[in-house]
Amino acid sequence: RHRMPPWCRNSTAGTLLDIVVQPKSSREGIGPVHADRLRVRVHAPPADNEANAAVVALVADRLGVPKRNVTITTGHAGRRKTLLVAGVRPETVLARLGEEARPG
Helix, strand or coil, X not given: CCCCCXXXXXXXXXXXEEEEEECXXXXXXXXXXXXXXXXXXXXXXXXXXXXXHHHHHHHHHHHCCCHHHEEEEECCCCCEEEEEEECXXXXXXXXXXXXXXXXX
């Protein structure tokens, strides 16, 4: 049994993910892990909630869950955020992210 990384925690509602967002990135993607947070790169700029929407869409797509299951619980205005992935266990999240979830 693997030890959970610090950025991926169990919650009563699902899994909490601590991420750092890199907006206006040339290519979208998830990972690597940077300073105990999972990096999420999106094309969208941080203005008008565009980056937040892009992060939710990208994470939901990668984890195979509906967008409504991914919510930003903290950090709406900053680059450091915590996401709640409802109804999915941390082990499942890590398995679906695979190599992207490794430390950089």
